[in-house]
Amino acid sequence: MALDYEESKEKIVEALQKKAKTKSKFYFNDLSKILEAKPREAKKVINKLVEEGVLEYWSSGSTTMYGLKGMGKQAGAEHEGE
Amino acid sequence: MAKHETPLLDQLESGPWPSFVSDMKQEADARAKNEKNIEYQVAQDNIEDLLGVLELSYNDCTTHWKHGGIVGVFGYGGGVIGRYCDQPEKFPGVAHFHTLRVNQPSGHFYTTDYLKKLCDLWEFRGSGMTNMHGSTGDIIFLGTTTPQLEEVFYEMTHKLDQDLGGSGSNLRTPSDCIGEARCEFACYDTQDLCTHLTMEYQDELHRPAFPYKFKFKFDGCPNCCVASIARADLSFIGTWRDEIQIDQEAVQAYVNGEIKPNGGAHAGRDWGPFDIQKEVIDLCPTGCMKYENGKLEINNKECTRCMHCINVMPRALRPGKDKGCSILAGAKAPILDGAQMSSMLVPFIKVNKENEYAEIKELIENIWDWWMEEGKNRERLGELMKRQGFQKLLEVTGLDPDPRMVQEPRHNPYIFWKEEEVPGGWDRDINEFRKHHQR
Ligand code: HEM
Ligand code: SF4
Ligand code: SF4
Numbered sequence: 001m002a003l004d005y006e007e008s009k010e011k012i013v014e015a016l017q018k019k020a021k022t023k024s025k026f027y028f029n030d031l032s033k034i035l036e037a038k039p040r041e042a043k044k045v046i047n048k049l050v051e052e053g054v055l056e057y058w059s060s061g062s063t064t065m066y067g068l069k070g071m072g073k074q075a076g077a078e079h080e081g082e
Numbered sequence: 083m084a085k086h087e088t089p090l091l092d093q094l095e096s097g098p099w100p101s102f103v104s105d106m107k108q109e110a111d112a113r114a115k116n117e118k119n120i121e122y123q124v125a126q127d128n129i130e131d132l133l134g135v136l137e138l139s140y141n142d143c144t145t146h147w148k149h150g151g152i153v154g155v156f157g158y159g160g161g162v163i164g165r166y167c168d169q170p171e172k173f174p175g176v177a178h179f180h181t182l183r184v185n186q187p188s189g190h191f192y193t194t195d196y197l198k199k200l201c202d203l204w205e206f207r208g209s210g211m212t213n214m215h216g217s218t219g220d221i222i223f224l225g226t227t228t229p230q231l232e233e234v235f236y237e238m239t240h241k242l243d244q245d246l247g248g249s250g251s252n253l254r255t256p257s258d259c260i261g262e263a264r265c266e267f268a269c270y271d272t273q274d275l276c277t278h279l280t281m282e283y284q285d286e287l288h289r290p291a292f293p294y295k296f297k298f299k300f301d302g303c304p305n306c307c308v309a310s311i312a313r314a315d316l317s318f319i320g321t322w323r324d325e326i327q328i329d330q331e332a333v334q335a336y337v338n339g340e341i342k343p344n345g346g347a348h349a350g351r352d353w354g355p356f357d358i359q360k361e362v363i364d365l366c367p368t369g370c371m372k373y374e375n376g377k378l379e380i381n382n383k384e385c386t387r388c389m390h391c392i393n394v395m396p397r398a399l400r401p402g403k404d405k406g407c408s409i410l411a412g413a414k415a416p417i418l419d420g421a422q423m424s425s426m427l428v429p430f431i432k433v434n435k436e437n438e439y440a441e442i443k444e445l446i447e448n449i450w451d452w453w454m455e456e457g458k459n460r461e462r463l464g465e466l467m468k469r470q471g472f473q474k475l476l477e478v479t480g481l482d483p484d485p486r487m488v489q490e491p492r493h494n495p496y497i498f499w500k501e502e503e504v505p506g507g508w509d510r511d512i513n514e515f516r517k518h519h520q521r
Contacts, residue, residue, distance in 0.1 A: 027459040028251065028291050039454035043291040050289075051157060057250070057290070060150035061163040061181075063460055064250030064290035 008035055008045045009054060016068050025058050025065040084110075085127055086134030090141065106133055109210050123207045124175075124227050131175030132209070132225065135167055146173075153180055153228055155235040159290040161185075161246030162231055178228050179209070183247035184221040184238070185280070188273040189260045199242055207234050219257030219299075219308070220247040252290035256280050258300035259307040267392065268302030269320030269405035270433035276300045278439060279446075292450075293457035303401065304389045310410075310424070315463040316446065317410040317424040318433075322402035325382045326391070332398035333358075333378045343394050362391050406432045409445065411475065412464030422464050425472065427479070429486040445479055452478040473498070 015034045016026065032042035046066065049055040056069045084107075095101045110129035113122070125131070135146050151164025163181040170177035184200070200221065204210055209225035216222040226234065238244040247255030256279055259265070261272030279298060280287070286296075299310035302320040310317035335341045336356055342349070343356045358378075363371045370384035371391060378398075380391075392399045409431060410424030431441060449463065452475070457466050467475050476483060483497065501507045 027293075029293060029457075029459055039291060040451075043289070046291065047289050050159070056152055057154055057159045058150060058152050059154070059159070059162075059164065059250040059290075061249055062295060064159055064252065 003035060003037055003041055003045050005045060005048060008037075009049060011035060012045075012049065013054065013068065020068070020071060024071040025067045027065055031066060084133070085130035086137060088133050088137040091133060091137050103133070106211070113205075113210060118205075120206055122205075123230055123233070124209065124225075128175035128179070128209050128225060129211065131173035132179070132211075135169060135173045135176055138169065138172075147179075153231060155231055155246070158235075158246060158288045160249040160252045160288055163249050165225075176225065179225040180228065180231065181225070182208075182223040182231075182234065183216070183218065183249050183255065184223060185245045185247040185255050186215055186219055186221050186257070188258050188276040188280075189263055190215065190219075191260075191263065191273075196242070200244070203234065203237050203242070207237070217313075218247065218254055218297075220255050246288075248287045248295075250290045251292045251294050252288065252296070253283050253286040253292070254295055254297045255287070256298040256300070257308055259302050261300075261302040265302060266396070267305060267320075267389070267401060269322055269401055270302060270318075270407050271435065272300040272302045272318075272320070274435060275318065275433060275439060275442075279443075282443065286450075292454060294460045294462055296450075296453075296463065298446075304387050305393065310413075312413050312421060312423055313415070314413055314424065315411065316449070317413060318442075319408045319410065320401075320405065321387050321408050321430065322405045323430050324402035324404040326380050326385065326402060327400040328378055328380065329398050330377060333373075333395065334376065336395050336398055337376075341395075341397055345396055362394050365390055406430050409442070411449070412462075412467045414462045414464045424464075425467070425489075426487050427475065428481065429484055448479050449475070 012031060012034055028039070028042075028046070031046055032039050035042045035045065037045075046055065050057065050066075053069050055066050058065045058067055088103075091103045094103050106129050110127070110133065113126050113129060116122070116126070139146055146168050148166040148168050151166055153164035154160075154162045161183050163183070165179045165181055167173055167176045167179060201210070201212065204212060204223050207226060207230045208223050211224045213222035213224060223234070235246065238246070256276050258272040258276035259268075261268040261270075263273060276298075286292070296316075297314040298316050298318065299308050299314035300318045301308055301310045304319055304321060306312075306319060310319060332341065336343060337358050339355055343361065358373050363373050366385075367388050367390070368384045368386050370381040372379050382402075387401075392401065407430075408426060409428040411427045413422060413424040415421050428445065433439070434441065453463050453466055456470065457463070461469075472487070473483075476487075
């Protein structure tokens with residue numbers, strides 16, 4: 001069954017905001033777990049969330065992570081706490 | 083006069099090899115003179131600053147680049163690698179110095195006119211410095227600022243018919259050897275397969291949803307000019323399943339010294355007359371060749387397609403006629419436990435252009451489904467194969483086990499069967515058994 005976009009968006013935003021104090025960057029798999037969906041299904045929703053500017057990519061060059069747009073991610077990448 | 087003193091970098095120029103420091107200084111000078119009157123869109127002296135920050139790193143033995151960042155072009159999760167300097171006051175020209183991966187044309191074919199256009203664009207909107215080509219295969223544009231990213235991307239896609247490549251947790255820019263375009267050894271059309279899969283998997287290339295990076299590389303024959311066996315999660319290596327074609331007359335011509343061995347390579351010194359026994363027969367890794375009474379024979383069943391004999395005598399020997407490729411899986415270059423080569427997954431498959439490589443794509447997608455579900459964060463396919471076992475890979479790809487998948491079948495004959503794979507299962511007729519065995 002295809003995921004409902006609005007519902008999925010709410011789930012993701014809620015889950016990420018809840019963790020915002022300790023964590024601002026998430027792996028793709030973390031997001032598909034939040035959605036309780038297969039990666040291919042989750043991907044459609046996550047792509048759209050990026051397109052709409054709800055999520056944004058963070059990349060080290062070798063690894064990509066996702067976070068809510070505008071959340072400070074850089075300090076975390078340098079192990080300074082976030 | 084250089085902007086920063088760089089005695090340690092200057093020293094690097096004194097060696098016998100071409101130096102990247104000299105190259106950087108050359109571009110820094112060209113930008114300072116600006117003979118073409120370019121309206122530079124990023125700091126004109128950014129290469130001076132780049133030299134400066136590198137000298138600083140040589141002095142204090144630590145990097146001054148931050149780790150990653152949030153940059154990209156709209157809708158793309160890869161192709162741009164954010165690079166921010168952690169000493170922006172000292173080196174303002176490289177405060178942002180992002181890298182772009184530009185998807186190279188298959189086989190690295192382009193016209194000089196096209197290359198000039200790429201370079202002009204990059205001088206105008208970036209540092210002018212490129213890396214042709216990166217070890218990923220891409221054309222690498224080194225160094226621009228965040229506001230220039232969309233501009234460069236627009237120019238490339240709208241005027242040069244050129245896309246960005248892959249970076250991050252996605253399909254990386256597929257890369258291939260020059261193949262049938264120039265090379266008589268090619269057993270399939272590497273460029274067509276590479277281009278086709280690049281176009282087919284645009285979504286996987288630009289929108290990261292994998293546990294980590296994933297690479298395809300395509301070699302037309304086992305010479306492996308793009309080293310697919312060492313560098314790709316899926317390595318496509320051209321091969322044949324019939325017999326090496328032998329032209330006995332040409333063999334004689336080599337033996338008589340009429341044709342230079344190795345296509346005339348290694349001619350820098352006199353190695354003496356060509357000795358077919360010593361240079362070919364004795365070096366065949368499987369010992370499957372013999373040369374007797376002026377006739378060369380190959381026991382093709384034992385040949386592992388190492389290419390040695392063909393490379394030495396290309397006019398006498400050629401790959402067979404029934405050509406295709408082998409697909410191997412799971413190479414990676416881990417920092418801690420040493421290089422891991424790809425393992426044989428499909429010993430032979432026809433590379434079928436007519437049905438748009440349907441069998442190959444089915445295999446790829448089965449592997450991705452497995453890895454996307456089961457792979458841990460930052461786990462490459464090769465590591466998942468080790469963790470869950472090759473047998474699991476066979477299961478998800480629906481392939482039957484084959485002795486050629488075992489690296490050294492004679493040394494390691496263990497096959498663990500599952501009960502459903504054994505006719506009759508594990509149960510035995512105890513009465514039948516007792517007839518021959520006492521309690
Ligand atoms: C054709 C003849 C034989 C074959 C193919 C064979 C094969 C094997 C294999 C595959 C194992 C490893 C099993 C495992 O990994 O769990 C093994 C273990 C062993 N074999 Fe044999 N074997 C043969 C004959 C013999 C004979 C004649 C003896 C002794 C009289 C023997 C004594 C053992 C012992 C003591 C072990 C170790 C058992 C253990 O790990 O607890 N084998 N053999
Ligand atoms: S890998 Fe083989 S086919 Fe491709 S360029 Fe090298 S020698 Fe030729
Ligand atoms: S290709 Fe290699 S293994 Fe095969 S016959 Fe030639 S030297 Fe021997």
